[in-house]
Amino acid sequence: MSVNDTIADMLTRVRNANTAGHKRVAMPNTKMLTAIAEILKEEGFVQSYKVIPGTPQATLQIDLKYTKDRHPKPVIEGLRRISKPGKRVYTQRADIPWVKSGLGIAILSTPQGVVSDRKARRIGVGGEILCYVW
Numbered sequence: 001m002s003v004n005d006t007i008a009d010m011l012t013r014v015r016n017a018n019t020a021g022h023k024r025v026a027m028p029n030t031k032m033l034t035a036i037a038e039i040l041k042e043e044g045f046v047q048s049y050k051v052i053p054g055t056p057q058a059t060l061q062i063d064l065k066y067t068k069d070r071h072p073k074p075v076i077e078g079l080r081r082i083s084k085p086g087k088r089v090y091t092q093r094a095d096i097p098w099v100k101s102g103l104g105i106a107i108l109s110t111p112q113g114v115v116s117d118r119k120a121r122r123i124g125v126g127g128e129i130l131c132y133v134w
Helices: 006-020 031-042 117-123
Strands: 024-028 046-052 059-064 079-081 105-110 113-116 127-133
Touching (some): 006 031, 006 059, 006 127, 031 059, 031 105, 113 117
Antiparallel strands (some): 046 059, 105 127
């Protein structure tokens, strides 16, 4: 199956797996999705991820993270795609948004690569806002 917006597909798969209580979710791999998974891991939203080589395309497998309460809840409460193929959304370094007053993150595609909003502010670059995660 051909998917035009792989990032939206990834966010939907993660959202659905969280809702269903799955521990792991798999999807076709791209460099952009691997970079987003790395940011989610660095920021503590997922446990781990790995790329499983395969033919014709590799698979990205993400291990989801849940709280250690009596009734576990997903660490990722929400995901939202911002810049879409039909309407790209860009921001300057001074206008990078704060997601949920700093409790969430924005993932940006910048000239220095795919980074979180915190790192983009630190290195002083703007770019395309890919998604919000909280």
